[in-house]
Amino acid sequence: MxxxxxHQHEFQPPSGYSWRxxxxxxxxxxxxxxxxxxxxxxxxxxxxxxxxxxHSVKSSSAAVKADIMHVxxxxxxxxxxxxxxLCSIGGKPRLYCDDIVPEYPRxxxxxxxxxxxxxxxxxxxxxxxxxxxxxxxxxxxxSNAEFDTYNSIGAFYDAIVxxxxxxxxxxxxxxxxxxxxxxxxxxxxxxxxxxSVVEDIDSAKLAIKTIVDQGEGSMQKPAMPAPNDDAPxxxxxxxxxxxxxxxxxxxxxxxxxxxxxxxxxxxxxxxxKVLLLSDAVYCxxxxxxxxxxxxxxxxxxxxxxENNLMRLMTRVITPLARFLTQEKGPDNRCFAPFxxxxxxxxxxxxxxxxxxxxxxxxxxxYEGDAAKKQQLTKISEEYVKKLIPLQPYCxxxxxxxxx
Numbered sequence: 354m355x356x357x358x359x360h361q362h363e364f365q366p367p368s369g370y371s372w373r374x375x376x377x378x379x380x381x382x383x384x385x386x387x388x389x390x391x392x393x394x395x396x397x398x399x400x401x402x403x404x405x406x407x408h409s410v411k412s413s414s415a416a417v418k419a420d421i422m423h424v425x426x427x428x429x430x431x432x433x434x435x436x437x438x439l440c441s442i443g444g445k446p447r448l449y450c451d452d453i454v455p456e457y458p459r460x461x462x463x464x465x466x467x468x469x470x471x472x473x474x475x476x477x478x479x480x481x482x483x484x485x486x487x488x489x490x491x492x493x494x495x496s497n498a499e500f501d502t503y504n505s506i507g508a509f510y511d512a513i514v515x516x517x518x519x520x521x522x523x524x525x526x527x528x529x530x531x532x533x534x535x536x537x538x539x540x541x542x543x544x545x546x547x548x549s550v551v552e553d554i555d556s557a558k559l560a561i562k563t564i565v566d567q568g569e570g571s572m573q574k575p576a577m578p579a580p581n582d583d584a585p586x587x588x589x590x591x592x593x594x595x596x597x598x599x600x601x602x603x604x605x606x607x608x609x610x611x612x613x614x615x616x617x618x619x620x621x622x623x624x625x626k627v628l629l630l631s632d633a634v635y636c637x638x639x640x641x642x643x644x645x646x647x648x649x650x651x652x653x654x655x656x657x658x659e660n661n662l663m664r665l666m667t668r669v670i671t672p673l674a675r676f677l678t679q680e681k682g683p684d685n686r687c688f689a690p691f692x693x694x695x696x697x698x699x700x701x702x703x704x705x706x707x708x709x710x711x712x713x714x715x716x717x718x719y720e721g722d723a724a725k726k727q728q729l730t731k732i733s734e735e736y737v738k739k740l741i742p743l744q745p746y747c748x749x750x751x752x753x754x755x756x
């Protein structure tokens with residue numbers, strides 16, 4: 354089975370938007386939903402790149418790994434907040450579709466800064482630093498009647514706020530029933546504050562402010578915290594400190610922008626089974642996040658968080674990453690989870706059944722290596738087989754949600 358990610362239907366983010374002429378309410382609501390879906394996509398773009406860098410760092414540089422992982426967690430918070438805001442106005446956030454799962458290398462939306470999957474070397478950290486560099490104040494954009502494309506991420510998020518404010522003037526667009534299916538503090542998904550349920554214009558603006566202030570859309574601020582400033586460092590400040598450190602992280606020489614399909618051959622037939630598995634696990638994580646917002650999900654949210662969301666992130670992806678970095682690829686470089694799209698629609702089996710089958714295939718591939726077989730078997734028996742079975746909204750852009 355090959356993962357399919359042709360990008361024949363690559364996600365097209367919104368271009369410029371006239372804040373003076375927002376159109377009728379129906380048009381404005383549609384545009385707001387499209388922009389918030391783009392916000393979900395934008396926040397998803399950085400997570401695989403940062404995680405790939407995290408998994409490249411050896412245990413001897415644990416502090417660097419922790420610093421980058423802190424940024425990853427906040428990017429996941431931003432993803433949740435963007436999805437909550439879209440959910441609050443009746444939208445259905447999409448993550449698992451072949452036009453949403455990003456391929457690398459690619460440019461960051463609205464900043465034209467290249468994003469790649471690579472080790473956490475000085476060059477990569479420098480690119481992350483530029484990606485997170487604060488933008489100039491954008492108050493002047495308010496005086497522009499229209500612009501063909503957003504010249505910054507901050508301008509993009511500002512347009513979302515304007516749309517929501519325009520909708521609010523005609524009566525609240527926020528749907529009370531959506532509160533129960535949003536990520537929130539207390540459901541086990543986040544325990545460090547800032548994860549707000551969006552239920553009105555004020556909470557929507559607070560969610561967007563959190564995204565902008567912490568991340569890529571932030572306005573100008575001091576490069577480093579002022580003395581006695583208790584505020585946590587911005588993402589830019591984290592990467593700036595790592596970039597300027599006297600010594601750099603000790604990293605595995607992982608492959609750059611790898612594609613799983615390129616290792617479907619005799620030379621790499623064993624590790625290819627694990628690469629397919631890791632892609633499927635990542636996509637199953639995206640399906641889990643989607644279903645947290647899904648009105649058709651009737652299970653217990655706390656169980657979905659504990660059994661799937663947290664288990665996949667900490668008990669499956671992380672040990673698979675440790676396993677893969679010990680496997681050698683071309684030019685003696687190391688593997689890692691590639692975060693490629695895995696196409697569950699190519700089989701009639703349910704997604705979880707396919708995941709178990711892929712796990713079994715990987716275990717069989719290492720039949721002759723007792724230690725590695727034991728590592729994979731533990732992941733399978735203790736975690737993968739106990740995941741809650743789920744089906745995605747869609748397998749292809751425009752398709753109907755799965756039952």
